[in-house]
Amino acid sequence: MLTQLSASELAAKLKSRETSAIEVAEAHLARIDQMDGEVGAYLEVCREAALESARLAQARLDEHTDGPLTGIPIAVKDNLSTLGIETTCASRILEGYVPPFDATVVSKLKEAGMVLLGKTNLDEFAMGTSCENSALKVTRNPWDPDRSPGGSSGGSAAAVAAELAPMALGSDTGGSIRMPAALCGIVGFKPTYGRVSRYGLVAFGSSLDQVGPLARTVEDAASLAAAVSGHDPSDSTSLRDSAIRTDGLKNGSLKGVKVGLPKQLMSDAVQPGVRDAFDMALEALVREGALVDEVDLPSIEYGVTTYYVIAPAEASSNLARFDGIRFGAQRTGEGHIGNVSATRGQLFGHEVKLRIMVGTYALSAGYYDDYYVRAQQVRSMMSDEFNRAFSDYDCLLSPTSPVVAFRLGELRDDQMALKMLDLCTIPANLGGFPSISLPCGFSQDLPVGMCLTGPVNSDERLLQIAYACEQGLPWGYRRPPMP
Template sequence: MFDKSISELHSLLHKKELSVSELVQSSFDRINTVDDKVKAFMTLNEEGAMQAAKALDGKLGTEEARGLLFGLPVGVKDNIVTKGLRTTASSQLLGNFEPLHNATVVERLNAAETITVGKLNMDEFAMGSSNENSGFYSTRNPWNTDYVPGGSSGGSAASVAAGEVFFSLGSDTGGSIRQPAAFCGVVGLKPTYGLVSRFGLIAFASSLDQIGPITNTVEDNAYLLQSIAGYDKMDSTSANVDLPDYLSSLTGDVKGLRIAVPKEYLAEGVDEDVKNNVLQALKKLEELGASWEEVSLPHSKYAVATYYLLSSSEASANLARFDGVRYGVRAEAENLLDLYKKTRSEGFGDEVKRRIMLGTFALSSGYYDAYYKKAQKVRTLIKNDFEKVFEDYDVIIGPTTPTPAFKVGEKIDNPLTMYANDILTIPVNLAGVPAISVPCGLSNGLPVGLQIIGKHFDERTVYRVAHAFEQATDHHKAKPEL
């Protein structure tokens, strides 16, 4: 069942060869079979999902069932609020939190009549690159459960790779969709900042966070983006732009396309297998009629330091709301100050505390100009690097990550090594441009991701290149054997 595309499933449903109830039940059957190994899900919505499926069965064969995503089961990252369905951001602090409203993306999925089967595990408050920072348990990579699935959207990527759902939603602050998509061998898009509403996303770093789709194929990804993108008056950073038809860009034609390959993205520190897979991908695109040249993004080397100063500063402000007073777990205390201290001390994990402390320091009197303000200036330089390259090229291509997935426990005790894992994805968030990760090969049995970066609001070209490469290769057809 889970080897079928969204368009194939849509056809089966429309012909009444498959019911929505059967489809949703197959999702839960698969979860019951493999999720004890993968641990992708945080909360299941079995009763609500089956009720919704039965209601949609009555629409099969009618005009109402013609939506692109009608009746399809979806998983939602656990930092995207869902009305009446527990949303924890994988933090003990929100272990009992049931939201009173839906995020805009959830409302749009509901309008498309998808079925939310559950909430997906993640690094606590989206802070991490391995899913080992979850406040509950670590998700495992379906390709080899001794390895991490990536983070922070590790549950979102692993659930798709394991065939538990056809697609999922993740969020990307510094690579948190693309990096786990690369590690798990699936397709993950970080849209242009502002294209998809952040209303209802539990904030980590508001100027960097972006919700996006994780799917098995580029076509499926375009289907999902078409449903969730668009202006939202509830989000002050939402961009009021015309939405193109993303599916119309999936032509397979890249003749005359100009590709930039930053020398920094294939430099020291990038695994030899990863580099070779990316070069083979570029060769394939050349065969399809595209051309590529080496360029430089000179300020990329400052991206990790810039990102962690800015994101931690925003996190220290955003996470101040979790105080045990209005929602979430509340510690026993004799006075208000102790309530704040005990709730936050007991509720937050080590990585979240580390970033709050770093961000508070960077924003503090006497250090603001030296750290936070300087980081904002470097962010502008990084953004300018991208804009300069895009004057002459259509897309930028390189590896999604410097290495394939690493073993569980291998880097968790060394935060700086863990942070460096996002070195190739972070600049995209700082610049606010779109980027997709698609499978481009294997290294020692683990997937390797190819990152395709586009101009602001030019997801169509990103999809066009990704789809052409995907159609010319079989990498996306490789599946893990759980």
């Protein structure tokens, strides 16, 4: 079945004329029709536009002007602006909003000849760990429909795991690519801050946000990262010479690779089943020649708290633009300010309002130094500590999530427990480090992910190590129990 193939396998079949871009797009659209009613990954499916792009892609393949991803279908998280296609951030406040421009990453997908299948669900404005904060839809985990796919890029992860797309784009502010990738049993990569343009990504925490790929193999994640990365003058934080290269991806091995295990990330919060799966994977990596040591990074303990000061502070500022005047839905109140307050009060969801409130408080007179400045000092301390560790280790390794996919609604009343699940993924955002989650085993028949994090700009090396890990683990990719 075409939908079970990875992007690299599809690309080979497209080039050898064993299939066509139109057949590939039709196969994925048919599977979406068949399965997405149950999964709920997509907010919008762009059927006609997808078939038209597939026809154009096939013309490029026929004319031999194709690239490595020409004709490959892709799903895009609905916080990335798409020209002429509604972009909602899964929020009532943006219902009906149709961007007049493409995000840079979306332009790059189009230039590469990829076929955009549709826009995927997320926690509203990417604020959440379970995808349950979407105001528009419930997304279910392909491994168990009663469980969360993780968040916030839950729709993208579920789409890739359920074979409703071979690859997808997500965004990661505190783990929003890696966490759902782990919970859905696929690969998710957050590149170094600045290597992928944020232009057209609806901003949440601007110093933390990064766009990245979700796919079923490291090779596919790397090729999508390569396609969307590179300097962009429209994003002032974009790094020069930042295109991610994949030429050395398969040339590495784990022999002699120095891996640090932060002991603070192997705490009691890690479920025993997750720990067992992780330990088994670790043994396999050691057998392949990896040199593994425990490393002490005490500031990790403060990561979640630091993040929940800084990210809401940035969000409260970024989300000030949603006033119902220039775009988005509107509600009426008393006078101009009343209109704005009514629009925001009635159309933002609870979690979004809570984070705006936290951020506004942390930035307000009298509390700025105590909360925001102090959090930024702790952030520096933490980055310094990680950078010192990176002088001794090629990468740091931990479980991606301390738990397997939880039941929908299970953590709804324990928001702090939900936030603590980001413990392992947050440091990479605070430090701007590249970080990748890949499947490393199972617990309770649910996927467990492991997270590799490297120093700034080590994206190529990190992908090379992740590829070697994937090859070195004695079990291959496992499909979810779906038809």
